[in-house]
Every structure is written in structure tokens, then in C-alpha cells.
Amino acid sequence: MNTVVANAPLIIQIHEADNVAIVANDGGLPAGTVLPNGLTLKDKVPQGHKVALVDLPAGAPVLRYNVPIGYAVETIEAGRWVHERLLQMPEARELEGLPKATVAAPALPPLEGYTFEGYRNADGTVGTRNILAITTTVQCVAGVVDFAVQRIKSELLPLYPHVDDVVGLEHTYGCGVAIDAPDAIIPIRTLRHISMNPNFGGEVMVVSLGCEKLQPERLLPPGVIPISDERDPNAGLDVVCLQDNEHVGFMSMVDSIMKTARKHLERLNARRRETVPASELVVGVQCGGSDAFSGVTANPAVGFCADLLVRAGATVMFSENTEVRDGIAQLTARASTPEVADAMIREMAWYDAYLKRGSVDRSANTTPGNKKGGLSNIVEKAMGSIVKSGSAPISGVLSPGERLNGQRGLIYAATPASDFICGTLQLAAGMNVHVFTTGRGTPYGLAECPVIKVATRSDLARRWHDLMDVNAGLIADGEKTIAEMGWEMFQLMLDVASGRRTWAERHQLHNALVLFNPAPIT
Amino acid sequence: MNTVVANAPLIIQIHEADNVAIVANDGGLPAGTVLPNGLTLKDKVPQGHKVALVDLPAGAPVLRYNVPIGYAVETIEAGRWVHERLLQMPEARELEGLPKATVAAPALPPLEGYTFEGYRNADGTVGTRNILAITTTVQCVAGVVDFAVQRIKSELLPLYPHVDDVVGLEHTYGCGVAIDAPDAIIPIRTLRHISMNPNFGGEVMVVSLGCEKLQPERLLPPGVIPISDERDPNAGLDVVCLQDNEHVGFMSMVDSIMKTARKHLERLNARRRETVPASELVVGVQCGGSDAFSGVTANPAVGFCADLLVRAGATVMFSENTEVRDGIAQLTARASTPEVADAMIREMAWYDAYLKRGSVDRSANTTPGNKKGGLSNIVEKAMGSIVKSGSAPISGVLSPGERLNGQRGLIYAATPASDFICGTLQLAAGMNVHVFTTGRGTPYGLAECPVIKVATRSDLARRWHDLMDVNAGLIADGEKTIAEMGWEMFQLMLDVASGRRTWAERHQLHNALVLFNPAPIT
Ligand SMILES: [Ca+2]
Numbered sequence A, B: 001m002n003t004v005v006a007n008a009p010l011i012i013q014i015h016e017a018d019n020v021a022i023v024a025n026d027g028g029l030p031a032g033t034v035l036p037n038g039l040t041l042k043d044k045v046p047q048g049h050k051v052a053l054v055d056l057p058a059g060a061p062v063l064r065y066n067v068p069i070g071y072a073v074e075t076i077e078a079g080r081w082v083h084e085r086l087l088q089m090p091e092a093r094e095l096e097g098l099p100k101a102t103v104a105a106p107a108l109p110p111l112e113g114y115t116f117e118g119y120r121n122a123d124g125t126v127g128t129r130n131i132l133a134i135t136t137t138v139q140c141v142a143g144v145v146d147f148a149v150q151r152i153k154s155e156l157l158p159l160y161p162h163v164d165d166v167v168g169l170e171h172t173y174g175c176g177v178a179i180d181a182p183d184a185i186i187p188i189r190t191l192r193h194i195s196m197n198p199n200f201g202g203e204v205m206v207v208s209l210g211c212e213k214l215q216p217e218r219l220l221p222p223g224v225i226p227i228s229d230e231r232d233p234n235a236g237l238d239v240v241c242l243q244d245n246e247h248v249g250f251m252s253m254v255d256s257i258m259k260t261a262r263k264h265l266e267r268l269n270a271r272r273r274e275t276v277p278a279s280e281l282v283v284g285v286q287c288g289g290s291d292a293f294s295g296v297t298a299n300p301a302v303g304f305c306a307d308l309l310v311r312a313g314a315t316v317m318f319s320e321n322t323e324v325r326d327g328i329a330q331l332t333a334r335a336s337t338p339e340v341a342d343a344m345i346r347e348m349a350w351y352d353a354y355l356k357r358g359s360v361d362r363s364a365n366t367t368p369g370n371k372k373g374g375l376s377n378i379v380e381k382a383m384g385s386i387v388k389s390g391s392a393p394i395s396g397v398l399s400p401g402e403r404l405n406g407q408r409g410l411i412y413a414a415t416p417a418s419d420f421i422c423g424t425l426q427l428a429a430g431m432n433v434h435v436f437t438t439g440r441g442t443p444y445g446l447a448e449c450p451v452i453k454v455a456t457r458s459d460l461a462r463r464w465h466d467l468m469d470v471n472a473g474l475i476a477d478g479e480k481t482i483a484e485m486g487w488e489m490f491q492l493m494l495d496v497a498s499g500r501r502t503w504a505e506r507h508q509l510h511n512a513l514v515l516f517n518p519a520p521i522t
């Protein structure tokens, strides 16, 4: 990548073969500006938008990341603004004949000696937070659980100083849904696996209504989280069921929840952080509210950091189906085995069919904000999104809602790109640190796991000084290299995993758990 | 209906042609019990479950509500427990050749002189509460809005004593969705119309992120709720956009929301209740957590009350597609015109196709709790659900998310049966009082509208004494008639509409807004 650094004007060309570059200056650049390469702008070009570096005849491929992000619909002269209406989007790559595991794994020497302070769990995972989670079988109980959580926070939590928080795992599933439909496995296993997230220490408690479709035994079947307590075989099912006869009046329901919470809080409170190797990190990365800088600053730095994590033996998940679809050939080539490539293809094919059922395709991904931010279409967005995955071989693939089962290294966790749904599915997969890059800006957060938010531009980082944890805009400003920023993120992840609070945690800002349910509602 | 009243045993036969009746006694009845009609029970029959009144040969129709709810799979002798495994469920009625508007409207003399104390709105609707609603374009802003709502409640609301509450209209839509898919109109218009609910007095305020797919102008286009304030043409768009340059730091976002809230609170606080006719009621009825008593006590009383409401010139909506599907012939016959019948058929056909896309059918509706409560299948459940609609002609049909537009009388608002989704869609349709019947029990509530909860059994009403607003179990106990209970509900609706708080309101218990989005996620 050539980054041209100057007071003004600034343009960024990603690959030497590219015939467009983006304007980096705040506020864009006016027509007539002479660029560092000698070219004169023929149009005003907004920040993050593309300028043609050479004359592009009609039909010529417009190259960014050395990939055709579209074809010129008319002659575009050097110096003109290459906006979305000048580009004809390429067709999606067919899923036949893809290269499989053809790229030799780059030399990524092991990285040793890095550690963090985490909570070791009985199942071998490591938590970065010590949270009491109250899982729920159905939306029906949400009001009661909300009420109880407020009381637990104010009355009980102060008595258990080693417990970080109490979280009601509210969701909209559990009844009024076609629970035996083929695709219902996705929301069900998502809820199941979220309950098993490392940050809950295996001490999740369960609140059920009683008559719902998603019964506790179906949510948490034997072998998952024991809802009959092995330590106390006479205790019966460790589920607060609101319809039980013992509940007389609303307050008795709240009392039951609080009484059960106390048992779990006792155990959680006895836990202490201990030094564990960095290989216990399970990092989920995603981007949201993306702009043209996402693929130039924040995402490449995340990608560099992803390689560091893989070198340290940790697990990194990247996701967002509609944002990798146009780079599928790169990814299947990078798969560690043909089987992993086949799993990637299976996920893409499933998603293509899912979108088609709803009469749309991958191009439904892009937002007004993306386009305003300079991303012309999903192909350009995808290229900037995929760089979060770094350069390691892809060693595994998870279907939506599946949980890691010993896999390490770089994993493709297949999810929609929707920020809340991707975050929810990465929680289910077992994430203990979340990294979220944003260009337009979003106050995103999760109650279940720390979220490190990375700004793509210094302007956003300055304005949202108490929401953005990292300013990757320093890369475009020429003040940091991608490698420096990647190492900084790596260190910050270890700090956050050890207990350092992110901005979202300090404000207690978080979004809803949002399930991916491709099956019908009844 | 013949209700056999005795200390014990109690059975309830709905229609004289029925060949089964249900056992009403708490705890059911043991084998050997002699019933009031002289029949001896051959099996133990649980409460709410069916007993054969005559010998049923294999293949015979099992009649309840004078409708075949199934066919005997073997010979069933009189006195035996007719459980779900003894019934073969009938096929769904084809949607061709249905009777249309063939039933003469019953004589329902006008009911005059009933009033309540409501808030008249500029658009002609009447609110039953005076609530500041903060509508949101996207889930991204939910954390910030939550934070601001807490501050408004504690710092501002005490200064505006005539305002009942402040509610953040959080939802999971707005971005990461295929917003141009054909079915996306459903969630979009639902959000739009919820903002127009009569309980918000036209004073809804809007919080947006900035880069989301569902832009404020798309959520609230001209002619809906003016987001450019006509009273102050220099004020610009009345939208708090978090990505605006003016927002420096998280607290500046919260301050913006609070500043805007203050303006709306001023205006809402100036409003007063006034006497309005009962015809201004817009009552949404639904059932959830149903048992065999739902169709015997609570739902028939709601049906009687629905007729009173129609006689008073009010609007009553019933819903729940999968619970009317098996009674479609009754309903098209009861339509006031062939056009209304056609609209009913259109909704059923759409829903059949929607379920089929997901590889299920209407039978996916029933829950473990339904079956435990004595409802063998969806046909039996549907017959007990439809009685909520009373006997008036059906005068209109709304598609999911559509809003009433001057229609009065009995309306079919097509929604899934899911409690939260049905409630959310009835809010969008313009409901100002919600009636919810339950047999198994659910602590259901809405923040946006009072919910009157009706227990189908005295046992539930006793145990959940501070959650259930009405005990329709008194009908099965022989202490009240359906008509008496219907009149009591009618009076309670007027009281609640005038400001009397329901149990859910007293505890501030409410469920999430849950959108019906049949379109894909991206
Ligand atoms: Ca909440």
C-alpha cells in the first residue's frame, strides 16, 4: 500500500495496480486541486470517495485492492470523481470451480510469552469477565426478568464484589415460532451456546414460563449446562419456572429468581483472575457503519492484529456473509484444507438461497451511509471488510449459532453482517473479546462481552472521544503504520481481556441480543 | 352452552351437538367418577381435557363447538379420556369456494351513553395514556436511548406531572436488513404506525444514527408525523441524529435527546383528559398461553364484550392468523361484504405461502402448554380462539402493520399469533386498549398501551392475584354468566381507558416490541 502523507492533499491508493485512489482529507478536496502525483482534480471529491488515476474508457474495470469493484459505465477521465453511478457492479462469482486451499500458508512464526489475566472455566474456556447470566426460554418472561435484574443489581451485586455484572439474556424467541421448522435449529442453538459463553463461568441460571415451545430441557439438553445441579442432587431442576404452583403473586416470582441468583453469585464471587496465555483469547471481529477508510485503516490494522493472534495460538473469528461473498475465491484459496473450503462454499450457497427466497441478493447489504462514505457497492465494501481476516490460513468454519469446539486459529463464523446479529452469533460461538471497526460511527456495545471500538478516521475518534477505544485514523494521518496500530490493538485486547473496561462498558451501553431466525413465526 | 354446575364433578359441553365435554375440576377427575349426566369416567381425565360423551367408532368426527376437531383413530368408548393421540387432525380447509358474506348480521342494537375520559388527538384518534414516545430508526441507537430514557424518567418526568411515562421504541430493525425486499414493507410500516399510536399524542420524537438503511424520512415520510416542525419552520428536522457533527462525546448525544424531550414534554403536559364516547375505544384482543378453558370462559366473555363494543360504535380487532385459519369458512361467511371476505382469504393465502416457504404449516402453532392444558390440536385451539370475535359482522381487514383508517366495528387485523408480535402489530393498527386472555398464565405487558389480562381459570386468578386483572374462571365455577363477565370487562375497559392502571402497569412490566419481518436479514 502506498500512503501519501502530506498536510494536504492526501490520497490513498491500496494496491499499485489500482486505477483509483481515495481522497483522505477531511471535507474532501475541491476541483482544481493538484494531487501529490501531479494529477489535477476535475470534480470536487468528498472525503473517502474515489478519484480516477488514469483515463478509464467505458467498460474498463475499476480496480481497488487489485480487484474489479465495477466497470465504467462511461468514459471517466483521470482526475474525475468515480461515484457509484459511474460503476456497473460485477455479477457475483459462481460457487463452482473455486480454488480450494491453493494458497501456501504464509510464514507466521509463533508468538510466545504474551498473557492476560482471565477466569478459567471448568470446560477449558477462559472468561474475560465474571458475569451472572440469566438465560430465558421465551420473551414472555422478559418483563419479570428485567424487574428482577434491577433488584439483583441494586440489592445483591454490592455483596459480591468479585462479580462484574448481572445480565438478563432477553430475546424474542421461544414461543409463537415454528420451532420444528428446519431452520429453527439456528436460533435454538444460538441461545443454547450463548448460555455457554466463557464470560458466564458455567453458572448461567434459567428462567422459564412453563408452557412455551422452547422448554428448558430443549434449550439446555443433557451435556450442555447441567440444569439439574450435580452438586446437590436433591435440588431438582435448577430452573425458575414462573407457572409453577409455588408462585403465588408476582413478588414470589421475583423472590425465586433472587434466591437462585444468590446461589450462583456465591460461586461466581469465589472466582479469581489468573495468568493465562494469549492463546486463550477468542476474538470476534466485525465492522459496522463502514466508510471507505474502513478498508484502509481500521480493518487492515485488525487484520495485522488477527495474524498476531493466530501466531499467539489464539482464535480469531471473522464473519459477515454478504461482505465476504464477493471475495469467496480469495477465501477458499486461503482455506487450510479443501474441506474447509467446501464448508465456506456451503455457507455461501445456503445464504445465496436464503436471500433468493426473499427476492434479494448480496447487494441488499449496502447502506446509505456506506455510499455517502465512499463505498460504491458491495464488492468494494467486501474487499475492505475481508482485510480484517489478515493473512493466516482459514482453519475452520462455523454455521450460524454453532460453537467453537477446540478449533484455534482463523475461523470463518458464518453470520449475517447485521451488527447485532453478528455480535450475538459470535457470542454463541464463544467469543471473549469483540473488536468492532466503524467509519460513520455507532455507539455499539454488548452486555455479555467487552467490545473494543475502532474508529477508521481521526475526525470520528476526536468527536466520539468517549465512545471509540482506538483511533485507526492515525494510519491515514501518517502518524502510525498499520503494523504499529495492529500491535497496539493486540496489547489493548490483552488489557481488556484482563479487566480494563472499554468505553461501552463504562457507560453501560449495550445493544440487544438479536437472533438470526430464518424460520417462520406462527 | 350447557354449564353443569356442582361442587364436584364439573364438565363443560360447549354445543349441544358436541360428543365431547371438558372436565372443569381443579386437578381433573379420577377414573370411576360418576358425572352429572350419569356417565362414569373410564380414565383419569386431567383438568381442561376432554371426555367422550358417547361411544365414538374409529373414524368418527370428534365434535367441539359443533366442529370436527379431529377423527377418532380407534374406537373411543363413552367415559374415556380423548387425548391428542386419539385424534387425527383434519386437513386445512381449501381457500377456494368459501362462503362470502352469507350470514345475516345479528341484531345488535346500538348501545348509547357510555363514555370514558381520554386524550383527544389532532388526527381524530383518542389516547388512553399520555406518553412521550421516542421512536428510533435502528437498533444501533438503543443503548444511547435507554440511557437517555432513564435520565428523562428520573430528572424530567417529575417536572411534567400530566405525562404518564416516557417510552423508547426500541426494535431490532433498521439496518442489516434487506430493506428493499418485497416483504420489508411490513416491518417498516409497523414502526411508522406505532409512532402514530393514539397514546403518543402526535408528539413522538425521533432518534436516528445517521448511516442506517431506515432513514428518518423513510420511517416517517411527509404526511405521517411532521418531523419538520410546522410550528417552528426554522427548527430543521426534528430528529436527533447521533452522527451529526454537533455531537462531541457521548453526553452531548444524551443532552440532545433530553433537550428535544423537554419540548415534547411541555406540550404533552398541557393536555387533559376529556369525556369522549365509548366509540373512541380501539380494542385489540388476543389470547396467549391458552388452555381448554380459554375457549370456554375468557374468550367467550371477550366475544360478548366485543359485541358490546361494536354496539357502542367502537372498534375491536381480533387477530392471530394460524388460530383462525381452521375457522376461515365461518369468518368469510360473517364478512360484511364479499370484498371483506376476499381480504380475509388474501391474508390466509399469504400466510399459508409464508409458512410453506419455511417448510411448516398452521399446526406449528400449538405449544406443549396448549396440549398439557387440554387443547389437542390447532383446530380445537382455533375454535376457542375465534370466539373472542363475538358475533358481529367482520367489517374490515388489515394486513400486518397496516393502520386503521376510519374503519369501525369488528376488524380482522392479520397477525401471527405470537403474543409480542400480535401486540406490536395491534399497536401499529392504532389500539388504545389491549385485552389478553390466558389459561396457563403469562406476565405479558406493553409499555405503550394498557393491557387487561384475563385469567381463564380461578386457580390461576388466585395464584396470580397481582397479575391478572379479570377472573373469567368464575364462569366455569358457575358464579358468573358469560354475559355478566362480558359486561364487567366492558366497564373495566372504560375505566382503564380513563386512566385506571392495570397490574402490568403498576409493576411496570412489559415485553419488547417485536417486529414481524418476513424479509431477509443481510
Ligand atoms: Ca431493555
Ligand SMILES: [Ca+2]
Binding pocket: A286, A287, A288, A290, A320, A323, A385, A417
Ligand atoms: Ca461489516
Ligand SMILES: [Ca+2]
Binding pocket: A286, A287, A288, A320, A417, A418, A419, A422
Ligand atoms: Ca457488521
Ligand SMILES: [Ca+2]
Binding pocket: B286, B287, B288, B290, B320, B323, B385, B417
Ligand atoms: Ca392465541
Ligand SMILES: [Ca+2]
Binding pocket: B286, B287, B288, B320, B417, B418, B419, B422
Ligand atoms: Ca397470541
